[in-house]
Amino acid sequence: MKTKYLLTFPNEAAEEPITYRLVKDFDIRCNILRAHIDEKGGKMVLEMDGPADMLKKGIQFLKSKKVEVRSIEEGVRKDEDKCTQCGVCVSICPVGALILDKKTWKIVFNEEKCVVCGLCIDACPTTAMELLL
Amino acid sequence: MVEEKQLRTYAEINRKIESKTVSVMTAEEFKAKVAGEGLAKAAKDVDVVTTGTFGAMCSSGVMLNFGHSDPPIKMQKVWLDDIPSYTGLAAVDAYLGATELDETLNMFHGGAHVIEDLVRGKAVKLRAIAYGTDCYPKREIESWVSIKTLNQAVLFNPRNCYQNYAVATNGCSRVIYTYMGKLLPDYGNATYCSAGEISPLLNDPLFRTVGIGTRIFLGGAQGYVAWEGTQFNAKVPRSPNGTPRRSAGTLAVIGDLKKMSADYLRALTMYKYGTSLSVGIGIPIPLLDLEMAKYCSVRDADIYTAVFDYSEQKRARTPLREVNYSELKSGEIAIKGKKVPTSSLSSMYKARQISNELKKWISKGQFLLQEPIEKFDLEREFKPLDVRTKEGCK
Numbered sequence: 001m002k003t004k005y006l007l008t009f010p011n012e013a014a015e016e017p018i019t020y021r022l023v024k025d026f027d028i029r030c031n032i033l034r035a036h037i038d039e040k041g042g043k044m045v046l047e048m049d050g051p052a053d054m055l056k057k058g059i060q061f062l063k064s065k066k067v068e069v070r071s072i073e074e075g076v077r078k079d080e081d082k083c084t085q086c087g088v089c090v091s092i093c094p095v096g097a098l099i100l101d102k103k104t105w106k107i108v109f110n111e112e113k114c115v116v117c118g119l120c121i122d123a124c125p126t127t128a129m130e131l132l133l
Numbered sequence: 134m135v136e137e138k139q140l141r142t143y144a145e146i147n148r149k150i151e152s153k154t155v156s157v158m159t160a161e162e163f164k165a166k167v168a169g170e171g172l173a174k175a176a177k178d179v180d181v182v183t184t185g186t187f188g189a190m191c192s193s194g195v196m197l198n199f200g201h202s203d204p205p206i207k208m209q210k211v212w213l214d215d216i217p218s219y220t221g222l223a224a225v226d227a228y229l230g231a232t233e234l235d236e237t238l239n240m241f242h243g244g245a246h247v248i249e250d251l252v253r254g255k256a257v258k259l260r261a262i263a264y265g266t267d268c269y270p271k272r273e274i275e276s277w278v279s280i281k282t283l284n285q286a287v288l289f290n291p292r293n294c295y296q297n298y299a300v301a302t303n304g305c306s307r308v309i310y311t312y313m314g315k316l317l318p319d320y321g322n323a324t325y326c327s328a329g330e331i332s333p334l335l336n337d338p339l340f341r342t343v344g345i346g347t348r349i350f351l352g353g354a355q356g357y358v359a360w361e362g363t364q365f366n367a368k369v370p371r372s373p374n375g376t377p378r379r380s381a382g383t384l385a386v387i388g389d390l391k392k393m394s395a396d397y398l399r400a401l402t403m404y405k406y407g408t409s410l411s412v413g414i415g416i417p418i419p420l421l422d423l424e425m426a427k428y429c430s431v432r433d434a435d436i437y438t439a440v441f442d443y444s445e446q447k448r449a450r451t452p453l454r455e456v457n458y459s460e461l462k463s464g465e466i467a468i469k470g471k472k473v474p475t476s477s478l479s480s481m482y483k484a485r486q487i488s489n490e491l492k493k494w495i496s497k498g499q500f501l502l503q504e505p506i507e508k509f510d511l512e513r514e515f516k517p518l519d520v521r522t523k524e525g526c527k
Contacts, residue, residue: 084187084399084411085482088314090464091322091474100464105482123315125189125401125409125478127241 002049004033004075004116005059006133008068011041018065019046026050026058033115034133045075045116045133075116075133078109082128089120089129139422143504146180146419150498157181157417157495159488160331160429167430176426181495181502184333185350185415185487188326188479189401191312192292192363193410194230195248195390198284199259201225202276207269208261213247213278220261224269228289231400231410243408245400248288251280252352252395286390288352288398292362294414296334296382297438300325300456300475302468305444310405314478316443320468323440323475328484329433329458333416334382336429338375340367342419344505349386350415350491353397355500356388366515375428378437378455382509386414397487413483415491419502433458440468448517 009018014037022028029049036042048055062069078098085106089098097113098120100106120129149155156179158166163182167175197218199208207224210217215235218227233244250257256277265272280286301313302323309316314324329335337343347358362383369379397413420426438461439452453468460466461475494500519525 084480086188086411086478086480087476088324088478089476091324091476092315092317100476100481102462105480105485107482119315122404125314125403125411126399127402 001052001055002047003055004045004047004072006070006072007044007046007062008070009037009041009044010066011039013065013067014039014041016065018062018067021061022048022058026054026061028054028058033117043133045072047115072116072133074111075131076109076111076114076118076120077130077132078107079128079130082126083107084126086125088125089123092119092123094119140176140420140426141180142421143419143502147501149180150495150501153496153498155180155495157183157492159485159492160184160336161485161488163429164330164432167426172423172426172430175430176420176423179420179426182336182418182420182429183415183488183491183495184331184336184418185413185484185491186294186328186332186479187397187411187413187483187487188328189312189403189409190290190293190412191232191409193248193288193290193412194228194244195251196285196287196289197227197229199225199227199278200282200284202271202274204271205269206261206263206271206274207266209263210261212260214242214250214257216242216244216247218244232407234407240404240407241402243400243402245408245410248390248410249395249398249400251283251286252390252393252398254280280391283391287387288356288390288393289359289385289387290412291385292364292383293386293412294333294362294384295327295380296332296338297377297436298326298380300438300440300461300466301443302440302453302473303444304442309444310403311443312403312406312409313443314403320471320473323466323468323473324478325438325458325461325475326478327438327458328479328481329436329462330431331481331484331488333414333418334384335376335431335436336418337416337425338371338377338428340382340509340511341425341428342421342505343384343416344508346503346506347416348501348503349417350413350487350494351386351388351393352390352413353394354388354392356386357503358384358505359387360385361509361513364515365509365513367509367511368514372435372437374431374435376431376436379439384414397483411480413487415487417491417495417500417502433462440466
């Protein structure tokens, strides 16, 4: 089971090796997609992969450290009214989450592949790509 | 060279359009027909081929007339939703350019955005100042205008519809922001800006049917080719099929903004570069003879352009390689041994929509073909701006 979470760190949790504990104690495969944490705390977008029971335990552990955990259904949104299907975002996306459908010539956004890196946001000339975090 | 036997005239085509018996195909459909049935049969069966493009065209803007206030004002400076407009014309005429930014240089709001708002029927704030004269005593005004209140709102774009364009990439070690979009370091991506085989001027590479007066699809309404576009340059290397291998011809186009639609005119912000306007243009190509049919049968694999490193900050960049549109549209090209993802700045989806829409207009008898009143001068030289002396101008 693979899910993306937005973690909000309070200042007291900022200096602990929390992702290390998730890997070591709960055998969760962690993939840090975005992180901005300093001594005052901060935010991290983390993809966690593992059996459902271990993920549950891992989340309980995070909560015990006062880390706020929110699962992310969507981190980036593509506004179909604003999009002109130009495709400038396609070559910017590092994981192939934005692709040109060669039959319809529309730009298809695959949210599951998106790692919320945000590279497409300022590349879009019609501000159709929105970062929701 | 293909034998130049006339197949049909403009008058014959227009009679068929009026009687709704014209045979019209989009460029895509025509190319597929040629591939399946051969050129001679396709040329015999089809009267008109419709093309389309929808891309960033910076050299765009609208001529506006506001009407006179009471007492009247001779506007000296004008702002529309805080975007300065040029008013060095008669009292209440102004030209709003797509790339003009507000005075805080906020790139997310420029002339193009005001043009899109006007097309969408939104009210726009007008502010003007003046020095006041005996005949135009008023010295300032604030009011609201919309597409309905304006006397004229004429889209007049001095350079649109580039016949082919460069491919941009970035060989330096930092991200660069250009009018060709965001370019990732170390040849991280490459962007191009032409619809390729369905783009209007690549289907009439030597301007046999597109010239001054040609009636076109412009921003969702009927418009016209007003003149050659600025920087028009026909003297570039060409492939045996006649298509230019570099940026070449351009068009100045004109049409009534009041009849246009935001589906085909869209404001753009190229981050850290500025604003621009995406303009939808469609041109019908009459298959007057076998040569025109041959031109319209050109495929992406036979249309070439060159890749340039946009981190090279000079006028004449060195081409890294030549590439065809079939390769570009595949999503990946090789640059210096590296596989580089490509993507388009111009919308193929919209280009296809435009060629279909124009086909519909022609089939329904709503759009007649106009033979060019005058053809373009293909021998004109494209000159650079050098720092020169007064005498150097002779």
